[in-house]
Amino acid sequence: MPDRDDHGRFVLDLPDPEAALAVAGEAESNLHRLEALTGASLVLRGLQLVISGRASQIERAASVVELVRPIWQDGQVISLVDLQSAINALNTGRSNDHAAMAEHILVRSQRGSILRPRTLRQKKYVDDMEGHDLTFALGPAGTGKTFLAVVLAVRMLTERKVERLILTRPAVEAGERLGFLPGDLQQKVDPYLRPLYDALHFLLGCERTSVLLEKGVIEVAPLAYMRGRTLDNAFVILDEAQNTTSAQMRMVLTRLGERSRMVVTGDVTQVDLPKGQLSGLLEASNVLNGVAGIAVCHLTSADVVRHQLVQRIVEAYARRDG
Template sequence: MVESQTISLPSIESAIALAGKQEANLKTLSAQTGATVVLRGSDLYISGTENQVRRCQRLVRSLQNYWQNGQSISSVDIVAACQAMDTERQEDLEQMQQEILLTTRRGDRIRPRTFRQRRYIQSMQTHDLTFCIGPAGTGKTYLAALLAIKSMLAGDFERLILTRPAIEAGEHLGFLPGDLQQKIDPYLRPLYDALYEGIDPEKVESLMERGIIEVAPLAYMRGRTLNNAFVILDEAQNTTPAQMKMFLTRLGFHSRMVVTGDKTQTDLPGKQMSGLDMAIDILESVEGIAFCYLSPSDVVRHPLVQKIVNAYEKSEQS
């Protein structure tokens, strides 16, 4: 027997937020519940079996913290809400929905969108050393950089240091135009992009000139002790074991380190072991170090990215 229910949303802005671009969220709601979901004006029409309609209603209500204020909703938010319903974690979901990590310079509110992302943020806030391993698009570097910016601006740390191995450059640096900084900048560009989300580019340049923010290749970390700093090592799967040990032993007093990487995207030559893999094997049981693992379900980029990651994982397992 087909049933139908109508949810009247408070405004057109709420309806737009719930529906998403090209009504993509309505398709996700339908896929997650089996119900037929149609939006007309600010009225949401739900039809299907009794269980399908009830589940869809609960799902829409669980997203109310977003759509009632006109905040954007993604398919990741909907899937997370489904997981919360299925595991009876509604209270955790409500808390996560209200946790704002940072408001970007464009006014976007950055928050954890999945329970694993939430745990990652909490780990960075409570541990001096956090490893985060996961596929592209899961927010590993982005969330770490924004938390670092927030912590630095709050006065918790004096410096922000972002680094990554320039393994992709290899021996070709000598053939590129410009001085050393100009040669390595293309390999550090993703770190700059994350910084510009939280701070105006002009202010970033000023902070870099004063040494408060440093974006540098991993080789620059050798021989240093990093005190009173928030340090992020990106693309850690491209470190050698020796480089990883060198980096980890730079940890100084009143400092915090975050190491991010994707084990499936190693650029090391031949069959050389990744420093990230070795660090996980050696340190995973060490008390005081947090290890967070993100999965394709945590991808928060374009929906196609999640499908691409899933397809590659399936191919590699076959």
């Protein structure tokens, strides 16, 4: 913890300008957020962070700064999600769990960014994927369901724990409107698979991703391509699974082969199937919950890691629908 000075303030010496910038945030936005969250006053003076206020406010603000220390020590950007997650951990008595989460580095991106879980539920999701052959992840947009699955898949491929990655999702417009798009079926559904390509490009870079796609080490394909196959020694990600039918879900789940792992992600509040048709994701997550080797992970609006407005949008629609 930081040391108190003669005025009763906490003073934290930061190691370098990069850490100071990470703590302060752009235009000192993190300091303003911490002041709003804790009631303390935070001032950055060179490489010293000075925290003042009532004793309880100082303690709370200093604790948050310490909980996100692994992030700013590396000069990584601290987001509002990181600060709010640390506050939630303090409020629920899970500071030790949060500290362990912050130390959990998943991988470095192509640009050198350190990727780690951002919330305790994201950490549980990663643990579920690492410890189970089949994991269902249900939650709203922006909670990292797909991205974290791709991160773990790329890491396992790099570590040679699997020989290939297979990323798939249903093309819910595989009927009339899709037919008017130019090209073969793969080209028609590529727009639906773009989020998976984006994640791969971020982690591996465009050039390496293209090479691995050409070699067949990474396959990004519509769900229809999975029928009749056995997916051995692979990490399989089924994305946007809320738009699978019951039959499609059963089909893809039974493709899982030896030495393989599968992650199924989706948001059951955004089902695009015809009205009255049951989502295969909702059915499977209920039917298979509690089966040995299978994990069902639920993420919430508190785990949204996109723009802070996304969290508010998700919560607003949840209130309307609730």
